[in-house]
Amino acid sequence: MSLIVQKFGGSSVSDAEGIRRVAKRIVETRKAGHDVVVAVSAMGDTTDELLDLAHEVTPIPAPRELDMLLTAGERISMALLAMAIKSMGHDARSFTGSQAGMITDAQHGSARIVDVTPVRLREALDDGAIVIVAGFQGFNRDTKDITTLGRGGSDTTAVALAAALKADICEIYTDVDGVYTSDPRVVPRARKIDRITSEEMLELAANGAKVLYIRAVEYARRHNVVLHVRSSFNNNEGTIVYNPESSEGATPNADGTVSKREETDVENPMIAGVAADLSEAKITIVGVPDIPGKAAQIFKIVAKTNANVDMIVQNVSSAVTGRTDISFTVPMNDGHRVLQALEAEKSEAGFESLQYDDQIGKLALVGAGMRTNSGVSAKLFEALSDAGINIEMISTSEIRISVVTRADTVNTALRVVHTAFGLDADDVAEVHGGTGR
Amino acid sequence: MSLIVQKFGGSSVSDAEGIRRVAKRIVETRKAGHDVVVAVSAMGDTTDELLDLAHEVTPIPAPRELDMLLTAGERISMALLAMAIKSMGHDARSFTGSQAGMITDAQHGSARIVDVTPVRLREALDDGAIVIVAGFQGFNRDTKDITTLGRGGSDTTAVALAAALKADICEIYTDVDGVYTSDPRVVPRARKIDRITSEEMLELAANGAKVLYIRAVEYARRHNVVLHVRSSFNNNEGTIVYNPESSEGATPNADGTVSKREETDVENPMIAGVAADLSEAKITIVGVPDIPGKAAQIFKIVAKTNANVDMIVQNVSSAVTGRTDISFTVPMNDGHRVLQALEAEKSEAGFESLQYDDQIGKLALVGAGMRTNSGVSAKLFEALSDAGINIEMISTSEIRISVVTRADTVNTALRVVHTAFGLDADDVAEVHGGTGR
Known part of the structure; x- marks a missing residue:
């Protein structure tokens, strides 16, 4: 049995149907015998709608209060996701960023994670529950205030959870099949990449590839978290993003196992x-x-x-x-x-x-x-x-x-x-x- | 300087304009030299919309997750209210039920308050800030889970805060001018009641008067909190609800002062x-x-x-x-x-x-x-x-x-x-x- 962290973005949980679809997917992973921890974004355009509301109230919203406001978004999606899973007969518990022990600095709107203390998540996992965590949000110990991680925050939440819980793999679900050699909308013959190093992924992300956020990839590289970028609409294997320096002569696979480096290195393309x-x-x-x-x-x-x-x-x-x-x-x-x-x-x-x-x-x-x-x-x-x-x-x-x-x-x-x-x-x-x- | 607790319901904060209107009202109270603590409900129909969403996901939502979901409502309104006040040049901080120390039992959906430990609220007041607290929600110490207080919960939140902080008065803002001798929509010549005992108010509330919830009145009577039920649309004096046994020969006034009993008792009608x-x-x-x-x-x-x-x-x-x-x-x-x-x-x-x-x-x-x-x-x-x-x-x-x-x-x-x-x-x-x- 392995521990899998899964991240679902806002477009995957944009309505009740999407939430049920994602819940089913999570339950399938659980049924396959894995422990599952999920990081979820706010539903669809919720975050933008809350931002609009804030700007209707005042042109320059106070950062502390803006974070308080925006974190309502994931609170909604995570609670709905947990109740959907429970209605399918599996135990599930949702946790806010602060309940999950996502400790950040006090920089509202773009807080950085300084520590992860997932005590309650471990308890829930020990009880056999599926754990649902609000993406994008954290908590500062000194001010005791709620913070948000900024753009791409839910990816970072997922990676940070995977690192803290020593997960076997961190699956980033998206609406494309993985990382491509180029943008398929521009380059029709773009190929899905099976394996890519985190270093290369960082360069691609920094230069316009939108499938992963730089911060999340950096965090994954630093903490040797293996990412699997894949589609929430099918069961295809996506793209493995890994740090070759940490994997000691082996490359990780999508199921959390590793292959000997020799087998795969020959395939490694120059570009x-x-x-x-x-x-x-x-x-x-x-x-x-x-x-x-x-x-x-x-x-x-x-x-x-x-x-x-x-x-x-x-x-x-x-x-x-x-x-x-x-x-x-x-x-x-x-x-x-x-x-x-x-x-x-x-x-x-x-x-x-x-x-x-x-x-x-x-x-x-x-x-x-x-x-x-x-x-x-x-x-x-x-x-x-x-x-x-x-x-x-x-x-x-x-x-x-x-x-x-x-x-x-x-x-x-x-x-x-x-x-x-x-x-x-x-x-x-x-x-x-x-x-x- | 006195401490005033104010409660605003969902209809008072149904949109950005309502939030700014309520913010202005709060700021006026602050400018008059009072410390202000506000309990606020979710905006307009938010709670019902969240309930609908939950029922789209599953016919019987898990109670823990339903509470997690519904508490997003006040999180939104309180953050917007705090940023509106800050934009008017006054310090304001919003607090969730758990941040405010609203300790309840573990009965999801209809939790009862067992203790109020408003440490952070006192700190904020000492700093000169206006305190905004999410109505309707609490926190259970044993399960560490978020709870909701059920129907009329925001009234109860306000009264519990007033009791714990020893407020001079607890103002319940509504869209009518106070408590009436009967429902003005049915009895056109109904009179606004200036003063009513909590015992009488309880009987009226238990028998169909909708302006106050029974639980909040009970709590107020037990903790000798003086209520002032008034309109959020004008500055008229509303209805004072008080416990005559606690006020020791005196009846409280809307401004937190008291009058000698003799002055008012003669006016006390039989009905x-x-x-x-x-x-x-x-x-x-x-x-x-x-x-x-x-x-x-x-x-x-x-x-x-x-x-x-x-x-x-x-x-x-x-x-x-x-x-x-x-x-x-x-x-x-x-x-x-x-x-x-x-x-x-x-x-x-x-x-x-x-x-x-x-x-x-x-x-x-x-x-x-x-x-x-x-x-x-x-x-x-x-x-x-x-x-x-x-x-x-x-x-x-x-x-x-x-x-x-x-x-x-x-x-x-x-x-x-x-x-x-x-x-x-x-x-x-x-x-x-x-x-x-």
Whole structure:
């Protein structure tokens, strides 16, 4: 008998029928002889509706009270899910984040988990009950206040529970069959990935793949939790996300067992996948004096805005002017704020002007295999060049190459790169809507 | 500076506008220099909607999970109310039943308060914050589970908080101006009562007056909490409900001060009010052998159904048959269950047949003054007789006379009795809809 943590998102429990469907699925796992702990999100659009209500009451809701409000969402879904399971003849108990021992810092709206003390969950499991935990929420020990974990919080709840309870596997149920080599809505021949390292998954998630949240993957990697991303609409095996460094010569399987590394390693492709992101904008600072400390000064200004800077590229400076241009990308939502901050300190920073471009697309090719293969970037640039796509920025990490192109060419870029690296499936992937969250 | 507990029902906070209106009212009280603790119900029909959702999932929801579900309702309203107050520049903090220290027994759906430990509320008050508490909910220490207090629970929450915090007054806000001598929708000349004893209020509430719940009044009487029932739509003084035995020669006022008893006692009318109840049915057990122990045997059968038996009348037995008839009233909802239980044990109980009549109306005349005035029942019977209304059952307590009539005559009965006892106001009362809960 193994312990399985399952996470179901809001779209899986959007109405009474969905709740009963999910309940049935949980009961099947229980009947197969496993202990089951479930993290569940709020039903459908509940969280957005509660947010709207808050904004009807006041334009800037107090963070403590907003968290109190939003946590009502999972309270509703978890209670309904528990009563659905009980009506099917199995014992089930729902627990709020604080009852589940999900201890966080006091940062309302984006709290971080600092400890998990699942005393009541263990008691319930010992009693033979199925445990249902509210996703997304926690509790601060000092203030004794309720907190929420922010975007993707229910994934993080599931992973944190799996780590604390030493679960054999953490299943993330979604409305797609798993993690794909690229977005199947854009690349029809995208293939479902059977196994991917958490490192690669992090790069894909950070570069536009929406199936898993970065924080949850990070948490899973740090605590060696094996994830199984799979569909709540069928029983197909999905994608296993694992940390190869922790699994000591073996790779985990969907049923919680492990295979010897040799069997699977040969299959390991050089490239895990290719992702695109259209949500970033490019800011170029023109005519930066090419003297030591200037870049630091500029990015201190940017850092104060809390904007999440991604790619940074600095051109060689002009021999004539002694000045250079610095470009970087930020989420479009942060663009205006960053521009304002820079403009305000323009004279002190000493640059000439600012350019803003939100018509860019970012493509990221990810694969642990590229560490040992030097031809990857050449192949990437050639594929894009053959398709007549111009590259505006390049940045690389050990297992990733990112390029910025015009926004309207990024989907074509995805397809040609997918083909060039031999990722195309024989069949066209079946596409479901939504992102399963 | 005094401490005021205020309770707002669901109809007062049915939307964002209502929440802002209530927030403003609370802030006004704070600005007047008082500490304020608020008990709030779920918004509008939220509780019913959550109940519907539960029944969509399963016909018989598990009680623990149903309580978990329903408590989401007040969580939403209290968080919105607290953020509305904060947006008006005053500190406010919301607390769930368990955070507020509302300790109950483990009876899900109708838990009873066993202790109130408002440690966090006192801290918040000491910090100068306005305290918002979720009505209707509590927490059991042994199971560590969330409970709900059942019908009228928010009134009880408010009274329990007032008792535990030794509040100067507990204001129950509703959509009528206070407690009336009779239902203004039926008796247009019903008068608002300025002061009423908790004993009289209990009798009125038990006999159909819907403005306050019996449990809350009982709790208030036991803990000597002074209630002020008033409208959330104006600033008029409402009705003071108080325990004369506890107030030691003085009667409390709306502002928390007291007046000497002499000033007010002379105004104390003999009759407090007259209430009607159309929700009961009459069961008659025909041909009960008139031997000792028979009535006990029959009411043991009834007691097993948990039906709430109200009036019981036994006729003199027939000299010919040695048998008698016993009639009693029960809530219509319980009628079928009681009939079944009796029918099942008919032969053992030895009665001849059962009659069921749900076309009855019950009228109750309530007043502490009738203790010392023997002419009350004669006057009541005469008023009904003059109006051609037949009396089917009579029962009395020290401060109440109840009669059962045909259902279709009970409204006329209310009006003629109201007039006969000099309760009619000079003006016609303004009638708002609903019952404010």
